[in-house]
Amino acid sequence: MSVTATGEKLLRIAVPNKGALSVAASEILREAGYRQRSDSKELALIDVENGVEFFYLRPRDIALYVGEGTLDIGITGRDLLLDSGATAREVTQLGFGQSNFYFAGRGGEFTDLAQLEGKRIATSYVGVVQRFLDERGINATVTRLDGAVETSIKLGVADVIADVVETGSTLRAAGLETFGEVVLKSEGVLIARDIDEVPAGFDIFLRRLQGVLVARSYVMMDYDIRSEHVAKAVDLTPGIESPTVSPLHREGWVAVRAMVPRKGSQRLMDELFDIGARGILLTEINACRL
Numbered sequence: 001m002s003v004t005a006t007g008e009k010l011l012r013i014a015v016p017n018k019g020a021l022s023v024a025a026s027e028i029l030r031e032a033g034y035r036q037r038s039d040s041k042e043l044a045l046i047d048v049e050n051g052v053e054f055f056y057l058r059p060r061d062i063a064l065y066v067g068e069g070t071l072d073i074g075i076t077g078r079d080l081l082l083d084s085g086a087t088a089r090e091v092t093q094l095g096f097g098q099s100n101f102y103f104a105g106r107g108g109e110f111t112d113l114a115q116l117e118g119k120r121i122a123t124s125y126v127g128v129v130q131r132f133l134d135e136r137g138i139n140a141t142v143t144r145l146d147g148a149v150e151t152s153i154k155l156g157v158a159d160v161i162a163d164v165v166e167t168g169s170t171l172r173a174a175g176l177e178t179f180g181e182v183v184l185k186s187e188g189v190l191i192a193r194d195i196d197e198v199p200a201g202f203d204i205f206l207r208r209l210q211g212v213l214v215a216r217s218y219v220m221m222d223y224d225i226r227s228e229h230v231a232k233a234v235d236l237t238p239g240i241e242s243p244t245v246s247p248l249h250r251e252g253w254v255a256v257r258a259m260v261p262r263k264g265s266q267r268l269m270d271e272l273f274d275i276g277a278r279g280i281l282l283t284e285i286n287a288c289r290l
């Protein structure tokens, strides 16, 4: 077991080594101030200054390592966590790697999920699919494939597939279309072992990641406004705790500072201008701890 110079245990963190989640996972960790590997062949990396050790693993295996307690926490996809059946829990979603999971078949052949009865279904997500069928009392044969599941219908191995759909271009190219409602909405998530005990260093790690998520989704808004309009303005920019309102040298005016969601911030500037705010500034937040 790795320890720091002062003898403290390192927090052991699993990070996707390849695939759709790996670049975004390393990016968020780097933004949170952690060292990340520079060579994609590196299997593990110790960041002793921050008391953590990273293990680069297949995202499909990460829930297993965390569930078994071999590693403390990990980054993987919600769909992979659910598929694994591991006893790990989702701590927070990370805002990347969004995907939808659907059933799909030949264009025009299927309209309803009840039509799955008796069919042969190919998927890389047997756990998710089997649970879905069991919950609805549908009998079907599920075959596990590693990838390229879209081709299995043409090759006569399956009648239906169940897979991740992002843009839909892979399905279209294979002459397939989704049917029924979305089975599962997924994204990159931080997972931990499903026990009460919190590993040392976990709180700091989580706070750092949450700081990055907030810095990504919020911006800082500053503006000046006449005191009689400040209540209306503050309704528009309530901030996270409460906005800072400071007096200006100019009589009857105040300066307001508040964090606002990045999304819709331009429209918010227009609305503030309309009620009399001036000198409206929008700046990036580089890092934060709420």
Ligand SMILES: Nc1ncnc2c1ncn2[C@@H]1O[C@H](COP(=O)(O)OP(=O)(O)OP(=O)(O)O)[C@@H](O)[C@H]1O
Binding pocket: 016, 018, 019, 020, 021, 059, 060, 076, 077, 078, 079, 080, 097, 098, 099, 147, 164, 165, 166, 167, 186, 187
């Ligand atoms: N376009 C996409 N294709 C596949 N997975 C995606 C996509 N977008 C997001 N994801 C998510 O990425 C995770 C899949 O990780 P995985 O490493 O298996 O990716 P992959 O791109 O399929 O890699 P590989 O094909 O090398 O196995 C899942 O959580 C999935 O929901």
Ligand SMILES: O=P(O)(O)OC[C@H]1O[C@H](OP(=O)(O)OP(=O)(O)O)[C@H](O)[C@@H]1O
Binding pocket: 146, 147, 148, 149, 150, 163, 164, 165, 166, 167, 168, 169, 170, 171
């Ligand atoms: O809706 P789209 O944007 O086309 O993306 C979805 C496709 O991408 C993934 O395949 P991947 O490239 O990972 O290949 P694989 O099947 O070998 O895993 C997924 O399994 C779908 O096939």
Ligand SMILES: [Mg+2]
Binding pocket: 147
């Ligand atoms: Mg894939």
